[in-house]
Amino acid sequence: MPRVNTFKVKVQTGQQGMSEPVHFNFNNHKLPFENVTGSAESGKVFEGSFDVNSFAHSLTLVGPESGKWEIEKITIEYDCENEKPYTVHFGRVTLDETTEVNIWQDAPVLAFDV
Amino acid sequence: MNFIKRIFTGMKQEAEPESSVMAEEVEKSTVAEVSQPEPEPETETPSNFPVVRSVIQISAISEGVFPKDSDEVSIKAQPTPTGDQCLFTVNRPLMKGYSWYFSDFESATESSLAEALFCLDDVEVVLVCESTVTVTRKDKTLVDWIPLAKEVGTAIRDALGAGKGLIAEKIISNLPSEEDIREGIQKVIDDEVNPGVAGHGGNISLLAVKGNSVTIQMGGGCQGCSAADLTLKQGIHTSFRKAVPMVGAIFDETDHTAGLNPYFS
Numbered sequence: 190m191p192r193v194n195t196f197k198v199k200v201q202t203g204q205q206g207m208s209e210p211v212h213f214n215f216n217n218h219k220l221p222f223e224n225v226t227g228s229a230e231s232g233k234v235f236e237g238s239f240d241v242n243s244f245a246h247s248l249t250l251v252g253p254e255s256g257k258w259e260i261e262k263i264t265i266e267y268d269c270e271n272e273k274p275y276t277v278h279f280g281r282v283t284l285d286e287t288t289e290v291n292i293w294q295d296a297p298v299l300a301f302d303v
Numbered sequence: 304m305n306f307i308k309r310i311f312t313g314m315k316q317e318a319e320p321e322s323s324v325m326a327e328e329v330e331k332s333t334v335a336e337v338s339q340p341e342p343e344p345e346t347e348t349p350s351n352f353p354v355v356r357s358v359i360q361i362s363a364i365s366e367g368v369f370p371k372d373s374d375e376v377s378i379k380a381q382p383t384p385t386g387d388q389c390l391f392t393v394n395r396p397l398m399k400g401y402s403w404y405f406s407d408f409e410s411a412t413e414s415s416l417a418e419a420l421f422c423l424d425d426v427e428v429v430l431v432c433e434s435t436v437t438v439t440r441k442d443k444t445l446v447d448w449i450p451l452a453k454e455v456g457t458a459i460r461d462a463l464g465a466g467k468g469l470i471a472e473k474i475i476s477n478l479p480s481e482e483d484i485r486e487g488i489q490k491v492i493d494d495e496v497n498p499g500v501a502g503h504g505g506n507i508s509l510l511a512v513k514g515n516s517v518t519i520q521m522g523g524g525c526q527g528c529s530a531a532d533l534t535l536k537q538g539i540h541t542s543f544r545k546a547v548p549m550v551g552a553i554f555d556e557t558d559h560t561a562g563l564n565p566y567f568s
Contacts, residue, residue, distance in 0.1 A: 249358055278364045290359045291558065300381040301449070303391070303456030 191296070192270040193245045197238040198222065198292070200250070203259035203281070206231035212251040214289055215241060219251060229258060245269075248293035252284030259283050265292055272296045360558055369394040376460050380452040385532065389448045391436045391455060395463070398470050401478055401514040402432035402551025404544065413471035419458040425451050431470065432516060432552040478515060479549045485512045487547035492519075495542050500525055500534065503566035507539065516552040517543070524566035527559045 200211070207229050212219050222237025229235045252258055263279040277294040284290060369377045377394040397416065406428055411417035417429050420438065428439040438455055440448075462469060488509055496507050504524030511518040519539070525531055535555055543550050 247358075252356065279361050280364050282359055282361050284359070287356055288359055289356045290361060294363050298381055298384060300379045301452070303378050303380045303452045 191245060191272060193241040193243065193248075194268045194270060195238060195240050196248075196268065197266040198236070198250070199264040200229060200235045200260055201262040202229050202231060202233055202235065203261040204231055205257050205259040205283075206233060207253040207256055207258045209253045209255075211235055211237060213239070213292070214247070214249040214251055215239075216243070216246045216248075245293055248291070249289040250284070250292050251289045252286060254286055257283055257285045260290075263290075263292060265294075267294075267296070269296065358558075360556060368392065376463055378456045378459055380448065380456065382448040382452075386446045386448075387443050388437055388439045389452055389455070391438065391452070391459065393434050393436070393459060393463075396434050397436065398431050398433060400433070402430065402516045403470060403474055404551055405429040405431070406544075414469065414474065415465055415467040416459065416462040416469040419462045420455060423451065423454050423458060426455075430552060437552075477549075481512045481514065484515050484517065484547060484550060485509070488512070488517050488543060488550065491542050491546040495546070496539055499538065503528070504564065505534075505566065510556060514551065515549055516554065517550060518554040518556050521555065521557040521559075524564060526557055526563070527565035529565070529567045531557070531559060531565075 198213070209229070210221050211225070211229050212221055214220075220239065223239055225235070225237045227234045227236050250260075250263065260282050262281070265277050265279075266274060267277065268274045273296070275296050277292070279290070279292065282290050368379060373394065379392045380389055381392070382389045403414075403417075405411045405414065405417040405421070408418075408421040411421050411429070416431060416436070420426050420429050420436070425440045425442055425445075426438055427441040430437040430439075436455070436459060438451075440451060445451075468475075492507050492509055500507060500523075505526075505528070506522045507525065508520050508522065509517060510520050521528075521531055521535070525534060528534070535553075540553055543553060
């Protein structure tokens with residue numbers, strides 16, 4: 190498990206948005222984002238980051254306490270210790286009060302052109 | 304340190320409003336007891352336990368792997384962490400909607416792509432899936448994929464340029480239905496695989512069938528087990544391919560980091 194220095198998330202909301210603050214779960218600790226811009230309302234883009242400085246075992250984006258949140262796209266920029274910064278993209282997912290979505294992904298294995 | 308500090312700060316902030324709500328509830332119930340000798344049972348019980356949410360796993364999508372609108376054949380090679388296989392992603396379809404597992408040179412007859420790959424010395428097994436080719440090498444002691452990957456890239460380009468059928472017509476015309484694959488694989492899981500892993504408290508479930516590719520998930524003692532890769536490649540793959548020869552790619556969508564009771568930790 191790598192040590193995550195910081196991560197930055199960008200969430201594009203689809204038709205059904207939500208007005209609650211966006212939370213994430215890092216190693217089962219629910220926390221709000223920092224440096225927040227935008228919102229998770231319908232059609233809007235939410236951006237936030239967090240200085241973690243800890244080892245990642247699990248990282249999820251938490252659904253709203255009530256209602257549904259339709260996500261079109263999630264982009265996460267990871268800055269981990271001893272790794273080059275890398276970006277991960279996830280597609281459509283709908284969250285509610287019973288769900289959260291995994292957004293943790295290890296650094297990609299080196300790929301090369303042949 | 305930042306993270307730990309913020310967890311405690313966050314807990315404190317969250318705990319305060321909850322305790323004031325609790326105090327309010329207690330006061331209300333005391334008042335209710337005085338005014339009403341037989342209070343009605345509470346319909347909602349406040350709880351300090353967090354709601355247990357289910358974690359949705361979605362696949363990461365790759366963006367900008369290849370330049371857009373390029374006529375040239377582009378191929379990316381990505382060796383697996385185990386080092387015995389390498390995934391080659393091509394910027395055009397090789398077998399649309401389906402996959403095929405070529406176990407040896409004989410199975411590659413009339414499939415120009417697999418024939419070209421088996422002509423390389425170190426190629427043991429070839430799996431073609433949509434726009435990817437996964438090559439397993441014979442020599443498992445070599446970790447440097449660059450020399451072989453370059454040869455594989457040239458072989459894929461030559462096969463695409465030759466204009467012949469990449470996959471044999473007899474394979475394309477006899478592709479099984481998803482229902483046949485689902486039935487066959489489910490039967491192997493129920494009759495052979497699950498009874499085998501049950502001794503270690505494990506279980507395997509079939510998540511999805513797309514074309515002739517299947518996605519499975521490992522649970523119980525298999526989830527997070529250090530021998531899960533061995534079980535998958537030498538046990539599950541072998542059983543599936545023996546019982547259902549038409550099965551193509553076998554994907555494992557297990558989140559091994561979330562395993563609670565792995566047999567070998």
